[in-house]
Amino acid sequence: MGLPAELLRAHLDLLAERDPAIGRTLARVGYPEPRIRARGHQTLLRTIVGQQVSVASANAIWGRLEALFGADMPLDAIAATDDATLRTAGLSRQKAAYARSLADEVLSGRLDLAALPEEDEAAIARLVAVNGIGRWSAEIYLLFAEGRPDIWPAGDLAVQVEVGRMLGLDARPAERATRTLAENWRPYRGAAAIFAWHSYMAGTASAI
Template sequence: MIVAPSAEDLFAARAALVALDPALAHAHAVTPAFEWRTREGGFAGLMRMLVEQQVSTASAAAIWRRVEAGLGEIAPAPVLAREIEDLRALGLSLPKARYAHAIAEACATGALDFAGLRDLPDAEAIARLTAVKGIGRWTAEIYLMFCEGRADIFPGGDIALQEAMRWADRAERRPSEREAAARAELWRPHRSVAAHLLWRWYGGVKRGELSRAR
């Protein structure tokens, strides 16, 4: 079970981030208090992330309902009991159906152990996840941040984060994944809070609720 940081802890981390990097001062100043984002973990949580990738929120919700109804239980055994075409009939693309099988197989064989994953350092946990076909680095980092509540993760490949970093640095172009990850090193040990802050700022600007300029 994730023990989410309190509002006081999050505010303290945000203040520490601004002290570490004044480029975050505007984002911190205009972004209201927020809660730590949490999601269901384990096989079901990872499956849902797989379903949601590269589709709209509405489409993801509709496909997930079909997957839940079709499988009965979101677990490795029901997935492995179905052929790839059966999974496609539930709304999964061919690659996603194959990835679902690969992840279920890794869980069934013990190659992927969610309970043991929690005891691994961040880098080892990411390596363990990305060793499974269908789990990229972004997915692994998002899983560890939202499903395990890890405090010092930064998914540098996230486009929204890259764009918010560009705004913060007043840069002409977005940083690459490698550049974003290197830039975020300054924010240790609060990189997950920095990601939350930048996401909330980015979303608020896109909705017209927050200011981008300073």
């Protein structure tokens, strides 16, 4: 599971004491809700399904996959299903290949989602061995499904925008700069990321 509410709040309180920019923003937008996903291949498969499509389209595709395979999404059944059937559910040929890659990694035992490496970078490297799972997707999984407290998805556009806004920068920092700017937030960068998304959404809503 992801970071529970009480731990998320505690980490943000520590960050607010350390960094006045976070303290000011926290006073303005308040605490975020936890972002929690289930640990397991279903969450990674859902990430693949959602790539480069709208939330509504991803939900529709996921519903058709559930109709085909059930909520557990058994990987052996997915691996045995032909592309034509997967495409009727809305998966492109490329995403069908990604789903098969995930099935192969898990069913072969090369990827054990119940025993990923404890070191974050090693866990990320293990996840990106699955075709279709990039660094951002791996980081999101480790933060939302495993609740790893120091995951920092610096490649996320909303995180970059909000870091720049919180710190009063003239422009959105690039990924490398976003990683550097967050060094002072270790080992609570996971809470900082969730807070950045929360603050970004608050800022977007107020601009409408």
